[in-house]
Amino acid sequence: MFFKNDKIVLIKEDFDNYIGNIGHVNNTHIDCTNNINIADNTDALVKFSTGGKVANYYIQIEKDGNRIVDLSIPRDNLLSIEDLTVVKKELARQIYSILSKNTGKKMPWGMLTGVRPAKIPYEMMEKGMTEVEIISELQNYYFVSPKKASLAYTIAKTEKSILERNTRDMVSLYIGIPFCKSRCHYCSFTSNCIDKNAYLVRKYTDALKREIQMINEDILKREKLKIQTIYIGGGTPTSVSNEELADLLQFIENTLDLSNLEEYTLEAGRPDTIDREKLITIKNSKVSRISINPQTMNLETLKAIGRSHTPEEVKEAFYLARDIGINNINMDIIVGLPGETLSMFEHTLKEIRQMNPENLTVHALSIKRASKLREELDTLDKHDKHKNNSHLKDVRLNKNETDNENYAYDKGNSECANIWESRLFVADETANAMVDMAYNYALSMGMNPYYMYRQKNIAGNLENVGYSKPGFECIYNIQIMEEKQTIIAFGAGAVTKVVYPEENRIERAFNVKNLENYITRIDEMIERKKNIWTQSGRM
Numbered sequence: 255m256f257f258k259n260d261k262i263v264l265i266k267e268d269f270d271n272y273i274g275n276i277g278h279v280n281n282t283h284i285d286c287t288n289n290i291n292i293a294d295n296t297d298a299l300v301k302f303s304t305g306g307k308v309a310n311y312y313i314q315i316e317k318d319g320n321r322i323v324d325l326s327i328p329r330d331n332l333l334s335i336e337d338l339t340v341v342k343k344e345l346a347r348q349i350y351s352i353l354s355k356n357t358g359k360k361m362p363w364g365m366l367t368g369v370r371p372a373k374i375p376y377e378m379m380e381k382g383m384t385e386v387e388i389i390s391e392l393q394n395y396y397f398v399s400p401k402k403a404s405l406a407y408t409i410a411k412t413e414k415s416i417l418e419r420n421t422r423d424m425v426s427l428y429i430g431i432p433f434c435k436s437r438c439h440y441c442s443f444t445s446n447c448i449d450k451n452a453y454l455v456r457k458y459t460d461a462l463k464r465e466i467q468m469i470n471e472d473i474l475k476r477e478k479l480k481i482q483t484i485y486i487g488g489g490t491p492t493s494v495s496n497e498e499l500a501d502l503l504q505f506i507e508n509t510l511d512l513s514n515l516e517e518y519t520l521e522a523g524r525p526d527t528i529d530r531e532k533l534i535t536i537k538n539s540k541v542s543r544i545s546i547n548p549q550t551m552n553l554e555t556l557k558a559i560g561r562s563h564t565p566e567e568v569k570e571a572f573y574l575a576r577d578i579g580i581n582n583i584n585m586d587i588i589v590g591l592p593g594e595t596l597s598m599f600e601h602t603l604k605e606i607r608q609m610n611p612e613n614l615t616v617h618a619l620s621i622k623r624a625s626k627l628r629e630e631l632d633t634l635d636k637h638d639k640h641k642n643n644s645h646l647k648d649v650r651l652n653k654n655e656t657d658n659e660n661y662a663y664d665k666g667n668s669e670c671a672n673i674w675e676s677r678l679f680v681a682d683e684t685a686n687a688m689v690d691m692a693y694n695y696a697l698s699m700g701m702n703p704y705y706m707y708r709q710k711n712i713a714g715n716l717e718n719v720g721y722s723k724p725g726f727e728c729i730y731n732i733q734i735m736e737e738k739q740t741i742i743a744f745g746a747g748a749v750t751k752v753v754y755p756e757e758n759r760i761e762r763a764f765n766v767k768n769l770e771n772y773i774t775r776i777d778e779m780i781e782r783k784k785n786i787w788t789q790s791g792r793m
């Protein structure tokens with residue numbers, strides 16, 4: 255049996271012959287160990303070794319100096335990339351099953367650690383496999399749980415019906431407005447405080463317009479590309495003033511050919527950035543879908559995660575949008591927020607069901623490096639975690655002493671940051687129960703799952719799922735996730751992806767994240783995009 259502090263070491267020197275692939279094997283391996291929470295500082299050992307160019311692979315696990323697993327996977331003729339891929343997959347399977355047996359743990363997604371689990375059933379469908387065959391392979395080969403196998407299949411099927419309509423001349427556009435009222439503690443997006451940076455908004459939108467204008471002339475028009483969807487995200491685009499928003503929306507409509515447009519989303523994520531004027535501006539534009547994101551309908555959690563709005567403001571914004579005639583609204587919520595119980599999560603779902611949006615996106619909390627929450631948790635490892643972490647303290651102070659159900663934090667004085675951290679955040683079982691509950695509520699609202707992705711360090715090792723009522727699936731979300739269509743992206747931190755489906759190849763152009771750099775280096779951002787087109791032979 256392994257314990258939390260057991261250490262698994264990958265001996266990689268023996269992979270010298272395949273130096274270019276070590277990272278991938280490592281990643282697979284590390285992901286496997288992360289899945290079962292085996293952290294640093296211990297005495298178990300996994301070794302992979304090769305016996306020259308024709309490789310023999312070994313997995314050895316030692317604990318307390320004794321070899322407890324010694325498994326060899328001899329293979330011949332492993333020199334081609336395809337063969338290496340097979341070997342890596344086989345290694346991942348072996349490692350997963352060894353560790354699963356030793357820990358008694360089974361992960362919901364089995365050995366799958368990738369961002370897009372629906373890609374696998376999608377590819378199987380393209381090969382002509384039946385539903386029964388696909389679900390059986392997901393369960394038996396990849397160790398995916400029956401529930402997740404069925405979820406992945408359902409999503410792949412919906413995605414296929416939308417992606418089959420793709421043609422080579424169709425693209426989607428992403429436009430980033432990287433301003434927000436305040437920074438949520440879990441946020442890792444490009445986001446700048448609107449109050450501190452108000453003086454930069456006009457300069458930013460001028461640069462953005464220049465980027466859109468130039469790319470429209472030099473790529474979209476010249477290549478005769480058809481815009482299928484537009485997504486204005488951020489940040490929170492509605493953080494800017496009504497005049498600035500109206501000006502940008504007008505510019506987009508005056509500049510771009512929107513005759514093929516099927517969907518146009520604007521993130522109005524934070525309800526404290528929405529008012530009647532802005533909603534009327536949106537309604538009068540070609541925008542066809544907006545997002546109003548509560549994340550949770552519990553006030554104490556909103557405070558704890560740095561959201562400067564109340565649940566009542568979410569409802570007011572939602573009903574105002576309805577009143578003005580906006581009939582396609584998405585709402586985002588998060589599973590596993592600090593201090594949330596199952597009953598608090600259910601409260602959020604009940605409130606959302608009452609509002610009855612067309613889309614519900616359920617994220618499992620993922621604590622990324624760039625987030626304030628991660629920084630603070632790292633600090634907790636080093637310092638006294640009970641003194642200087644005001645928003646985390648809020649979670650403790652708001653705890654209802656009598657509500658003990660799955661409560662993530664227990665007012666103890668544990669000196670161990672790991673224990674404290676694991677109590678602050680919901681347990682895997684609770685996160686699982688929340689995800690199941692969200693699924694059932696979504697079905698009860700007449701919705702079905704239509705897109706999904708996973709992230710590192712995600713609560714319960716689960717997934718983010720988009721649900722929608724029939725006919726309201728967000729095409730852009732599917733396109734960006736399945737990477738089957740070119741996305742041209744504008745704004746600070748935006749990433750353009752040029753997709754070559756026949757060659758299974760994607761070229762990327764990155765815009766700088768820093769606002770001032772983006773403004774002053776706008777011509778360089780434009781050139782970067784034009785370059786990937788010329789270099790890849792599309793122009």
Ligand code: SF4
Binds near residue numbers: 436488523524
């Ligand atoms: S609203 Fe979204 S982009 Fe803005 S700070 Fe919060 S998570 Fe980040």
